[in-house]
Amino acid sequence: MSWDWEKLKEQQHKRGDVPPQLDDFMKKVNKFKLPGGPFLIFFIIIVMLGSSMVYTVEIDEVGVIQRFGKYVRTRGPGLNVKLPLGIESVTKVKIKRVYKEEFGLRSSGMGESSRFSTESESNVALMLTGDLNVGLVPWIVQYRISDPYNYLFKVENINRLLKDMSESAMRLVIGDRSINEVISKREEIADEAELVLQAELDRAETGINVITIEMKRTNVPGPVQSSFNEVNQAVQEKEKMIYQAKEAYNKAIPAARGEAERTIKAAEGYALDRVNRAQGDVSRFNAVYAEYVKAKDITKRRLYLEALKDLFPKLGQKYIIDADQKNFLPLLNLKK
Incomplete structure (x- = not known):
């Protein structure tokens, strides 16, 4: 059975089930035209100006606005608006960054x-x-x-x-x-x-x-490190010797001061004792002298007897003989 392709295409075309051909599609695309050039340029300019007017300042910074290079204001964090590009410019400065x-x-x-x-x-x-x-x-x-x-x-x-x-x-x-x-x-x-x-x-x-x-x-610096260490060591030795000398000084000086103070106090005590004794002797002598003036013979005898009373016990055993005694050897106890 032979096929009549031309007749078959004609029948499909009459029924409307023929798929679109590439040539037909290209013809339709060529018939479509974009808007004119001036409108497109104007649209692009509007978009650029709008994008240059809006800017965002972060939380840790501020925006410094300049108009034709001159400072006009400072804006804080958030969404802000400025004049379009070429008129105002923004410089962001981080004020919280270290x-x-x-x-x-x-x-x-x-x-x-x-x-x-x-x-x-x-x-x-x-x-x-x-x-x-x-x-x-x-x-x-x-x-x-x-x-x-x-x-x-x-x-x-x-x-x-x-x-x-x-x-x-x-x-x-x-x-x-x-x-x-x-x-x-x-x-x-x-x-x-x-x-x-x-x-x-x-x-x-x-x-x-x-x-x-x-x-x-x-x-x-490295070239003088060794010399510097030697100097530090010498300084430490010096400070150590000074510390030891101060330690010995702190031990010796207080002891000497204490000894001097004790000697001074002892001398003052001795002087006070001698003065009191002298004053007592003077008072006693004055009292005796007053009694002596009243009765010279009796007072003289009493003083003489008191002196002998104090003297004889200190002399030990004594023998008192008459001046006319010729032979007193038998009286002595020679065994003692």
Whole structure:
């Protein structure tokens, strides 16, 4: 059975079940036309202007608006509107972020501690102390932006100014301290340097608020480390000897003072006793003399007898003989 393809296509076309042909589809597409060029350009301009008028300020920042380069206002966090592109521009400043500047240190990466820099910026940490020693003093300055207007418009190259003022403040404080104070009193020096730096930044109207200055481990340069250790050892020996001398002094001096005080008190007691005895003797003599004046013979005899009474017991055994006695040997007890 042979097929008549032309006749079959004609029948399908009459029934309306013929699928659309590619040529027909392309003809219909070519008949469709987009809107005119001026309308499309106008639409694009409107979209660009609308997108340039709306901006978002994050929670930790503010938006500083400039109109033809001149400051006009500051906007807080949220969705804000400004004049289109070319008229007003916005600069976002993060006022809650803590910024950090390192001096004499170099961060080795995220999550790693800082270490001494081996590059030329390590010379920043070399400082002359008040006792004419050289110290290696690294430190870190942490700060926030407190006044966005001053930060953006009052100072040119504010980061360079911050570094110079930080170095100047630290050198000023270190220059008034000895090398031992620089090593042992880092917190005190950091607090003083923070006050000096903040005063200079406020005077320059930088809009920066210093949060803290942290001093890292302070030391002396490597070439003089051994000599410095010997000096420290000698100083420690000196302080040890001074301490021992003070300890001996504190033991000997109080003891000597106590002995001197005891001797003085004993002498004062002896003097008081002698004076009281002398005054008693004087009083007794005056009393006896008063009685002697009243009856001289009787008083003289009484005194003589009292003296003999006190004297004879002290002389031991005695024999009293008459001056006319010639032979008194039999009277003596020779066996005794």
